[in-house]
Amino acid sequence: MNTGQQTTRRLAARAGRSVCWSCKDTLSRKYASAAAAALPTDDQSLQHIPPVAQPSSQDSYGIKTGVVLSRPPQITRDLHPLESAFFLYQRRLNERTALPFTRYFYYKKRTAADLEWKRKIKQRLTPARDIGRYKGYGEESWNDELLMGAKESDIHHQVEKLIEDAEQTGAQDGDEAEPVPGASNSKKEEEKIERPMPRVTEADLKNDVKSLNRQLQRTLYLLVKNQEGRWIFPQDTFAQETLHSAAGRVLTESCGENMHTWVVGNAPIGYYQQDYQNPIKTLSGLRELGAKTFFMKARIMAGQANLEGNKLGLTDFKWLAKEEVQGEVDKSYWHSVKNMLAER
Incomplete structure (x- = not known):
């Protein structure tokens, strides 16, 4: 019987009751290891282990x-060129969805906004102002997508196009404005649009x-x-x-x-x-x-x-x-x- 087992029995006898198997195993391992460490050994390397330096209490x-x-x-951070190209692709896809609606869904017929929209659509050939000229329908509609890095996908180019479109009415020199019922027929003056702050x-x-x-x-x-x-x-x-x-x-x-x-x-x-x-x-x-x-x-x-x-x-x-x-x-x-x- 080893030292650990003897210790376990003595503790159980003092307590006057049995000790569970897990406690027996723990006590046996603990005291057996302590007893083995106290035994002399012939291994010179173990006898000359330097003591671990402990910090002083001072x-x-x-x-x-x-x-x-x-x-x-x-x-917000600048977009990656791939993100810009994908955003432009989504804009053009959304425009295809909106095109089947008649423009009178958005503008009342023969109002100033309706006439201005007709003039501008002749120039830009697409309802959107900031995603470039292209035809969403027709034989060449499949060939309207842009490559990554195209200027139309750049946010600065889109902002400039939006401002340019907002500052003019679409009417060219020599064009006669259509009369608008209940509205002034004088030529609309160009208005300056406030530009966004630089990044x-x-x-x-x-x-x-x-x-x-x-x-x-x-x-x-x-x-x-x-x-x-x-x-x-x-x-x-x-x-x-x-x-x-x-x-x-x-x-x-x-x-x-x-x-x-x-x-x-x-x-x-x-x-x-x-x-x-x-x-x-x-x-x-x-x-x-x-x-x-x-x-x-x-x-x-x-x-x-x-x-x-x-x-x-x-x-x-x-x-x-x-x-x-x-x-x-x-x-x-x-x-x-x-x-x-x-x-x-």
């Missing part, structure tokens, strides 16, 4: 709170990294330069507070009170561990081996960063996309924060 890490402050995308802003052209009006299709993150000249996310030493309240304090002390921000959640989204080359001895007598920064997620709703008079000694700031952040921060820092940042 060692510790400083705790800091960091904030990953982001501005979300403001516009590329002035800040993009100037590469103004301090502006929030750039990279409108991407998520931008706030980076600040600390006293050591390193680019990091805003952070400060953790005090007797929650991480959520600490994140709000860090943003206020670093970037001023002119930003309307929202701290998302109460749990950190990641952390960064920095080990000091020479441990620092604190006032309490502990050795501080480094610092661990726990990052909270936040969004900017309005306002702008202002480092004037900040309490953390920051000297500069930038709003950067993910790949731009990689080019500014240290390699070890990037390795810890890259999975916290969105690709778009």
Whole structure:
């Protein structure tokens, strides 16, 4: 009988009751392994296993709170050429479905809108304004589709065609306008249509990294330069507070009170561990081996960063996309924060 079995019987006798088979097996394995480890062995490699270094009770890490402050995308992303070509295909397919309806389903006969539609249809040869000229019916209707990359599938070309069509009536010089009952027969003046805002802003052209009006299709993150000249996310030493309240304090002390921000959640989204080359001895007598920064997620709703008079000694700031952040921060820092940042 081995040591494990003897121990199991002694425990069962003390308890005055039987022990289930699973408990017997667990106790037998545990004490048998302990007994085998205590037995001498001739294997020299096992006798000279170096002890595992355990951290001293006097060692510790400083705790800091960091904030990953982001501005979300403001516009939709640009379409892939394949997506643009497929969208154009769907538009033309929808037009084929609408063509069997008489135009009087949409316009009252001999109204100004009806007469204008007739003039324009003679010029563009198709009801749609922004998908190019083609014939949806007839012997050559099968040969009306466009290849990927055609200018008709480009969103900018479509916008220009829509504006061009809206700004004119379809009447050419020398054309006599048909009289419209109950309406003025004077020639309709061309009206200027307000154009949409450009997707590329002035800040993009100037590469103004301090502006929030750039990279409108991407998520931008706030980076600040600390006293050591390193680019990091805003952070400060953790005090007797929650991480959520600490994140709000860090943003206020670093970037001023002119930003309307929202701290998302109460749990950190990641952390960064920095080990000091020479441990620092604190006032309490502990050795501080480094610092661990726990990052909270936040969004900017309005306002702008202002480092004037900040309490953390920051000297500069930038709003950067993910790949731009990689080019500014240290390699070890990037390795810890890259999975916290969105690709778009």
